[in-house]
Amino acid sequence: MIAPQEFVEALERYGTDFFCGVPDSLxxxxxxxxxxxxxxxxxxxxxxxxxxxxxxxxxxxxxxxIPFVYMQNSGQGNAINPxxxxxxxxxxxxxxxxxxxxxxxxxxxxxxxxxxxxKVTLSIFEAVGIPYQxxxxxxxxxxxxxxxxxxxxxxxxxxxxxxxxxxVFAPYELKQKTIVDGAFTREQALEIVVDHLPPDAIVxxxxxxxxxxxxxxxxxxxxxxxxxxxxxxxxxxxxxxALGVALAKKERPVVCIDGDGAALMHLGGAAIIAxxxxxxxxxxxxxxxxxxxxxGQPTVGRSVDxxxxxxxxxxxxxxxxxxxxxxxxxxSVPVAGPYCIEVLVKKGNRPDLGxxxxxxxxxxxxxxxxxxxxxx
Numbered sequence: 001m002i003a004p005q006e007f008v009e010a011l012e013r014y015g016t017d018f019f020c021g022v023p024d025s026l027x028x029x030x031x032x033x034x035x036x037x038x039x040x041x042x043x044x045x046x047x048x049x050x051x052x053x054x055x056x057x058x059x060x061x062x063x064x065x066i067p068f069v070y071m072q073n074s075g076q077g078n079a080i081n082p083x084x085x086x087x088x089x090x091x092x093x094x095x096x097x098x099x100x101x102x103x104x105x106x107x108x109x110x111x112x113x114x115x116x117x118x119k120v121t122l123s124i125f126e127a128v129g130i131p132y133q134x135x136x137x138x139x140x141x142x143x144x145x146x147x148x149x150x151x152x153x154x155x156x157x158x159x160x161x162x163x164x165x166x167x168v169f170a171p172y173e174l175k176q177k178t179i180v181d182g183a184f185t186r187e188q189a190l191e192i193v194v195d196h197l198p199p200d201a202i203v204x205x206x207x208x209x210x211x212x213x214x215x216x217x218x219x220x221x222x223x224x225x226x227x228x229x230x231x232x233x234x235x236x237x238x239x240x241x242a243l244g245v246a247l248a249k250k251e252r253p254v255v256c257i258d259g260d261g262a263a264l265m266h267l268g269g270a271a272i273i274a275x276x277x278x279x280x281x282x283x284x285x286x287x288x289x290x291x292x293x294x295x296g297q298p299t300v301g302r303s304v305d306x307x308x309x310x311x312x313x314x315x316x317x318x319x320x321x322x323x324x325x326x327x328x329x330x331x332s333v334p335v336a337g338p339y340c341i342e343v344l345v346k347k348g349n350r351p352d353l354g355x356x357x358x359x360x361x362x363x364x365x366x367x368x369x370x371x372x373x374x375x376x
Contacts, residue, residue: 001137001170004033009070010143014150016097018059020044021052021070022265026101026164028295031070032174034295045297048236048265049075053082056096066153070099073121073163074114074233082145084128087159095153098130098161105165112360113207113233125161132161135168161207178291178298182346183323187213188258189286189343192324194221194330196251203228203370204242205257208293209349210286214257215356217331226370230363236265239273239283245277246273253280260287260301267309273338274314281337283315288347296347310340320344 007030019038021043023031034043048051049071056067071079071151079098087094104118125132129362131152133145149160190213197203205211218225229245231238242256263270263285289302310318318340320361321327330341356363 002135002142002168003170004030004043004098005037005319006139006171007048007142007169008033008037009234011097014146015065017065017068018042018056018063018067020046020055020067021076021099022046022049022072022075023291023294023297024070024072024075024103025070025294026103026166027070027099027169028297029169029172031295031297033172036175045291045299047267047300049078050080050082053079053087053096057082057087057092057094060094060096065319066095066097066098066150068099070101073103073117074123074235076100076124080082080128083130083159087155088129089158091158094159095157096159098132098159099164100161101164102134102166108166110120111232111355117233121163125163126262130159130161132163134163134165134256136327153211155306174296177296178289179304180347182288182344184345185348186210186286186292186345187217187289188324188325189345190214190217192327193255193257193281193284193331194218196328197255200368201227201253201255202245202249203255204245204366206238206259206262207229207231207233207261208259209261209353210257212353212355213349216354224366225356225358225363226366228363229367232360232362234358236262237269238262239241240266240269242281242283243273243276243278245371247276250279251373253282254278256283258283258285259292260285260289260306261299262293263297263306264301264304270310271313274310277316278338279316279336281339282352283310283338283340285340285342286345287342288345290347292328292347292349300359306342307340315340318342 019034052069056069059067153160205214239256245346246254287301291297306317307320316336317335320342321330322344
């Protein structure tokens with residue numbers, strides 16, 4: 001294993017002093033060390049991976065140094081546009097070191113949303129002409145890999161990628177843990193939401209812990225899972241999936257259950273929802289100020305006015321609920337949507353939280369049958 005401290009110190013010896021990206025579970029120990037040791041001006045957790053590439057490009061333009069961009073391989077898609085149309089050697093020729101967690105690596109058991117991405121991770125880099133190496137766990141080999149990477153970036157003014165397998169970085173416990181206020185947990189909030197859903201509601205839940213907890217709530221109640229589309233991948237896109245459903249099922253209540261990190265990742269989607277004006281659209285954002293599924297790294301969810309933002313974009317109504325009673329009250333108010341309830345919840349989840357037993361395709365078929373059989 002590679003000690004995060006030794007790795008970051010090696011980067012700093014090459015002049016890299018700016019770090020940005022979107023957290024990943026395979027990089028959580030590295031991200032934790034960076035959070036603890038790099039000041040806020042030189043470490044930014046971005047809304048999405050494309051933002052990170054552009055932010056890093058700006059840093060290079062201002063300083064001439066080579067920045068470090070981290071992400072899960074699922075973020076390659078978000079990053080491709082600026083990688084090809086901004087930093088590529090055929091355009092502005094901007095070097096940066098990409099650090100990409102290899103979820104779904106072939107031969108390694110992983111969740112279904114990571115399998116296809118894992119198969120094509122390396123071929124994506126090959127297709128776009130970004131050289132890469134899978135990072136070794138041997139310090140001497142890592143030193144050679146970093147030397148090769150920096151020589152390439154300096155000589156070609158172009159990006160270079162390090163692909164990170166599971167278990168490469170040694171454990172590191174985050175010391176600067178952000179305290180996030182909350183009177184109740186995300187799972188408790190979801191229980192209340194499920195209690196107050198109209199009988200014919202259609203639910204689209206975001207990726208990560210939200211969908212896992214919703215699945216277990218339905219299991220406990222023996223209600224089945226046909227009313228819920230569990231968005232196991234494509235972080236940040238649940239609200240647009242829900243909008244697509246709402247536009248086709250205008251007379252049905254459609255509920256999008258989102259997270260703060262996901263909502264912020266593609267916030268422009270909220271403007272499209274507002275402009276479309278789906279009358280029975282309820283957008284619930286469970287805000288714990290963290291990327292809970294990948295190590296608890298902070299988002300800016302608790303430092304921005306999400307309610308005010310959504311109102312300014314054109315939502316018919318948006319409110320914040322800090323307690324269970326406030327959430328119940330907000331859910332009890334009839335509103336011609338789009339209507340958003342931001343729910344402030346605690347970080348964390350049950351250690352024994354399970355995962356859906358049905359496959360994504362089985363979930364899709366049951367969900368589509370439900371909408372068809374329910375009529376309107």
